[in-house]
Amino acid sequence: MDPRVIVITSGKGGVGKTTTTSNISVALARAGHKVVAVDADIGLRNLDVVMGLENRVVYNFIDVLEGTCRLNQALVRDKRVDNLFLLPAAQTRTKDAVSADQMEELCGMLRKEFDFILLDSPAGIESGFRNASIGADEALVITTPEVPAVRDADRIIGLLESMGKSPIRLVINRLRSRLVKQGEMLDVRDVLDILAIDLVGIVPEDDSVVKSANRGEPLTFGDSAPAAQAFQRIASRILGETVPFPDFSEEQGRGFFAGIRKFFGRKE
């Protein structure tokens, strides 16, 4: 299999890029692939704490690019699962510390070592986003079902298209089925109508996301939380499996029928 470099990005900040990167990285590693999660959010690093690896960070990828250390000295191995590594960002540098060429060079180095390279990108449309995306083949765009997030997602999708990324797929995060049922939140169909790109996952609002970030234990290490299952399904779809969207109808406000189907034992 050719290595795949996937940038996880969004227009608006705080919509769940880091959460998605950490959970999908764990799920892909648990499926037996060699994975590196790269924190490409220079100066605002937080993938290390969300993954619970902050105490083991020594170097960062700028050190690698500047020749201060070798790549394998900067990689932090996750001891909870085989084949999962974190490549941290620098906390005390600014986004200008790396160029687009250097980011491409870094991705080239990582391609030789890993099956999956997941890049946790900064939000927005400026140099930080461009640098993080430049070396990627594919993109996951994260949005919540809210007006500002969807609007900014549209902008980012346009930029990613003009950069030639393919596929560009959408994750709808923090869907609240109660609000959807009440007609007080955009549903999945609405968001897809507006953005017109392929959907790769729907993640419900789930308190366990906050708890897992507190503990530094990505949810996909366990299997029970609704968000964990959603991230698990996204990982399977990334691996090319056809996984139905089991909560789709429910999350679209047709919970009654979804309930009936569950009652008759429809399997996922």
Add this chain to the structure above:
Amino acid sequence: MALEFLKKFFGSGGSKNIAKERLQIVLIHDRADISPEMLEQLRRDMIDVITRYMDIDTSKIEMDFDRADRSVAFVANIPVIRIKRGVAPGKMEQEIPDGGKKAQPKRKPGQPG
């Protein structure tokens, strides 16, 4: 239009229809901010099509977006020099290699577009 909007609004009683409608409108405006390269490509494509029917003064073409409150129009002003004789639309279609088929009914799911 206004009635339909109100119907939608009260029909399901939620704020999500307002959200969707606002998004659709704001994105028309956002996307109308197209790049100069795309506009240039559009200009060339338009000239290609229109010159099949008439001679035009390509140096005097004006194109712009006309932005109103709830809609955006793409307006082009293309000076005509001479309209070609006897090229009825039906005849043009025969020149299309595809045999000049009329627009396909509707694309069936799964069938490549």
